[in-house]
Amino acid sequence: xxxxxxxxxxxxxxxAFVDARRAGIALADYPGDMPGSLxxxxxxxxxxxxxxxxxxxxxKVGKIDPPVDGANRLAGPIFADQIVIVIGTGDGAAxxxxxxxxxxxxxxxxxxxxRLGTAPDPAKAHYxxxxxxxxxxxxxxxxxIASSPFPGINANGPAVxxxxxxxxxxxxxxPAAADWREDDIGDWxxxxxxxxxxxxxxxxxxMLDGPFGAxxxxxxxxxxxxxxxxxxxWVSTGAxxxxxxxxxxxxxxxxxxxxLTLGCTITAR
Numbered sequence: 001x002x003x004x005x006x007x008x009x010x011x012x013x014x015x016a017f018v019d020a021r022r023a024g025i026a027l028a029d030y031p032g033d034m035p036g037s038l039x040x041x042x043x044x045x046x047x048x049x050x051x052x053x054x055x056x057x058x059x060k061v062g063k064i065d066p067p068v069d070g071a072n073r074l075a076g077p078i079f080a081d082q083i084v085i086v087i088g089t090g091d092g093a094a095x096x097x098x099x100x101x102x103x104x105x106x107x108x109x110x111x112x113x114x115r116l117g118t119a120p121d122p123a124k125a126h127y128x129x130x131x132x133x134x135x136x137x138x139x140x141x142x143x144x145i146a147s148s149p150f151p152g153i154n155a156n157g158p159a160v161x162x163x164x165x166x167x168x169x170x171x172x173x174x175p176a177a178a179d180w181r182e183d184d185i186g187d188w189x190x191x192x193x194x195x196x197x198x199x200x201x202x203x204x205x206x207m208l209d210g211p212f213g214a215x216x217x218x219x220x221x222x223x224x225x226x227x228x229x230x231x232x233x234w235v236s237t238g239a240x241x242x243x244x245x246x247x248x249x250x251x252x253x254x255x256x257x258x259x260l261t262l263g264c265t266i267t268a269r
Contacts, residue, residue, distance in 0.1 A: 009033065010040070014047035017164045020149035024269040026103035027149045034160050038069045041162030042225065045076065048165060055080040058113075058234030059222070060144055060168045061214040063207060064158045072208060073217045074158050076166015078234060082145075083171045086262050095251075095262075098170050099269040100147035102248045105154060105167065106266065109239035110192045110254035112185060112204055112211040113142040113173055116233045125223050129209070132216035139180035139211070141256040143264060144236045145170035146243060154243065169269075171236055174254070174262030186210040188257040190240045195250045200241025211237040 009032060016031030035041040049056070058078035064071055084096045100106035117137025120127075146154075147169035153161055161167045177185055186205035191198055204210055214237035222229055246252060246266045253263035 010043040011047045011051075013044050013163060014051055017044075017149065018048050018051045024101070025149060026101055026151065028151075030150055030152065030156070030160065034156055035163050036159065038071055038074065038159050038162060041159035044163035045165060046225070049077060052079075057083055057232070058171060058236060059218055059229075060166050060171075060236040061218055061238055062158075062161070062166060063238050068158050073214065073221075073238075074162050074166060075218055075221050076162065076168045078168050078171050078236065082169065083173060083234065085173045086264075087175055096172050096264045097267045098145045098172065098264040099267045100145060100169060100246065100248065101149050102268045103151070104149045105147060105151050106246050107146040107154075107243045108192065108194065108246050108252045108264070108266070109144040109146060109243055110190050110200070110241050110256070111142050111144050111236045111238060112177070112240070113140045113171070114138070114211055114215055114235045114237055115140070116215075116229060116231055116235065119231045120219050120223070120229055122223060122226075122228045125220060127216045127219050129212055129216055132219055133212045135219070136212070136215060139177040139185060141174045141177060141254065141260045141262060142236065143172040143174070143252060143254050143262060144168065144239070145172070145264075147269070168236075171234065172262060172264055173234070175260045177256070177260065190257075191255045192241045192244055193253045193255075194244055194246055199244045202241045204237075204240050207238045207240060214238050
């Protein structure tokens with residue numbers, strides 16, 4: 001059943017997710033009535049953020065296809081204690097251990113990570129692509145770890161995904177794309193390998209209006225929610241090759257333009 005949420009209902013669902021994440025346990029069922037709209041989902045997310053004492057250091061942006069409630073993207077927080085910096089190049093030797101909810105949902109996504117060098121004006125509601133791009137001071141390649149205590153997080157629509165922190169459970173920051181101002185990163189071939197098998201290959205240009213469009217979306221979205229974005233905020237701009245399920249023990253390797261590589265091993269939360 002999906003219905004609109006009261007504030008009390010949103011807080012109850014949020015507490016169930018926050019408690020499950022703290023304890024590292026799965027939730028066999030959604031902990032309440034599933035949100036019936038993106039706005040309902042964000043009410044749960046806001047309540048969960050209020051309950052959490054963790055520092056937000058970035059935001060993931062995901063694609064909604066087909067669009068819902070007039071939106072083709074969604075957002076969720078990335079906590080500072082789940083961001084791992086892995087700077088390596090070329091041979092995939094730079095790796096990290098990334099925990100997931102083994103009895104919940106778990107996936108890996110190859111993404112471009114854009115860093116805001118300047119804090120946006122919190123009162124500015126609309127941006128051009130050029131204005132959004134001007135706030136970015138670095139581009140890195142990376143892997144988002146999508147994982148939730150609720151196994152059906154991605155099977156019940158984007159409002160449910162939004163409600164549990166956008167289904168984020170970690171971010172690996174890999175090598176810098178040093179020439180991003182001159183190079184068209186949207187045209188870079190990107191591949192993701194899980195357990196030795198290539199599971200996806202694509203280009204970021206196929207992701208709506210690309211990585212910088214994801215930044216523009218986030219700037220406008222956060223202004224509408226009244227959430228300030230400080231300088232240094234990471235923006236994980238969307239799963240280029242898709243959302244690829246992983247299991248505990250899997251190795252994951254992402255390659256960008258056949259030259260920048262990073263990887264991880266999936267561990268139990």
